[in-house]
Amino acid sequence: MILTRKAVSILGLFITMVLSWSVAVAGTFVVDLTHPIGTFAPKGGDIATPDVSKPLKGSIQVPTFGAPAVYEVLPDFKTNRGHFGLGRFVLMEHHGTHIDAPFHYQNNKSSLETKTPDLRTMEELTANDLMGPVVFIDISGRVQSELDKNGGKPGSKAVTDFSNSSNNVVTAADIAGVSDQIEDGVWLVVNAGWSRFYKGSSLQKSPYINGWNFPGFSAAACDELIKIEKRKGVRINGLAMDNIGIDSGESGAGPKGDLVTDSWHCHVRGLQRGWKFVENAANLGQLAEAKPGSCHLFVGALKLVASTGGPSRIIAMCKS
Template identity: 30%
Template sequence: MCNACLIESVRRDAMSRRHLLMGAAVAGAAAVALGPVAARPALAASSGRVVDLTHAWDEAFPTFDGKPGIAYEPDKVFDRDGYQLWKLTIWEHSGTHVDAPLHFSADGVSVDQIPVGQLMCPLCIIDISAKAADDPNAAVDAEDVEAFIRDHGDIPAGALVAMRSGWAARVADTAYRGTSDGALAFPGFSRAATDLLAGMDVAGIGVDTLSLDPGNSADFAVHYSWLPGGRYGIENLAGLDDLPATGATIFVGAPKHKRGTGGPARVMAVV
């Protein structure tokens, strides 16, 4: 091959590579520019107001089994050591907390393995407070989900659907856990409702009570169907009364201890 031919070949190759790189750069810039737009349906447009959905909790906070969910032991005391430090013993399912798939399955996803993209999502709130006022074991039924969709539009895939029963206002009362004779009684989801939500690719469900299932459930049908499907739940939510039915984004600060079946979480919403 002559030198002139070789030079021309190199020049064409260089021009080809330049066009390829320019095309890649343009495509990359377009992808970056479109990223927030593409993400907009999965995140609520925010005015910046933050609502805390987490109860402060200590040894007196109600638990499903009636035993304290946290214990404090002083390890360092300021007057003696110059700083303060508690040794905490925490039961995973106490306070405002996450139920991971592993909680009700032999080999499900542990709390540290929940994809982070599922912990920041659109929040949809189904209000059953009127039913709960008449029936302490009221449930979110499939009909409630369908009515929500009629009133507010489709529930987006990847959303968290929370039940607002008004129960959070009772948290300092024994009625939060159940009846005066010790029977568990509080609202939750029905299996028919969560089966419907699973078909919509909802990421998680939440309740403002002690359990995803109503207090009088004998078989934990929601726990045994919802969690093993790779989805999570949140129990003992607070602050739902301060949010609209749609339009908020929830941030679930799930703990990240390995092999965890769940754990206390700091949960917030931005609206």
């Protein structure tokens, strides 16, 4: 998508409103759960192609399914007392810290579980879709214990095991353990401590992906969440996590590891229900400092017509 600075100024207003509210309410603190989106100059004047040798303001490349963001500086609009800076940029919808709208995954007949799947695009999401109480799950201790087997770094499955059969992903037991908190409109937010590996120019070679061996929601965890929704007659708002796609590496890649065969289990089952996903979140460990059950999540998403998702400023407001 191509957006001007003016088009995204609403995000600044959103942040200002949240921060102002926090100052007015004693005992609250705000956490920015968003990675900065690095930008690069256009290559050869082509706004759609980044010149990775020309990063802007120290930008770095990160693992992504598409190209890095391109930012083109436009001529200044001058006045007698100064000038307005202007620019335009191109970036993938699902780049950086971002939200998936339900329309991001469209089921075929074999995977459809409802007669009326949620197929909303970004402009159709309501304000209530984009905020709600946080149900916090912290698996970072288990993840770190597994990483310690390899000097604190991700390794092969034989060394650091983040498969769905391990205890180093979000398990069905993790979901069952918070079942009393699962109500209409909540966001399940999971800290794996994985955002520290969010770096590298290659999707496949990055430790963040680690050969599709990384923590996330196991298939059993998503299945358990759906069972709880049905039993309680509720519908959550969505899931947020510090990995590339909510699903564990194994669930994302599928049993054949080809990314297309029986893959993306939570996407397949969850988005058709109206869940939204916040992916590549940052700073989730800070939510552990909050009073249990006191955090609310706010997603500053653009109301972009026909979009399947988009980079967003994610804010949590908590009580200490």
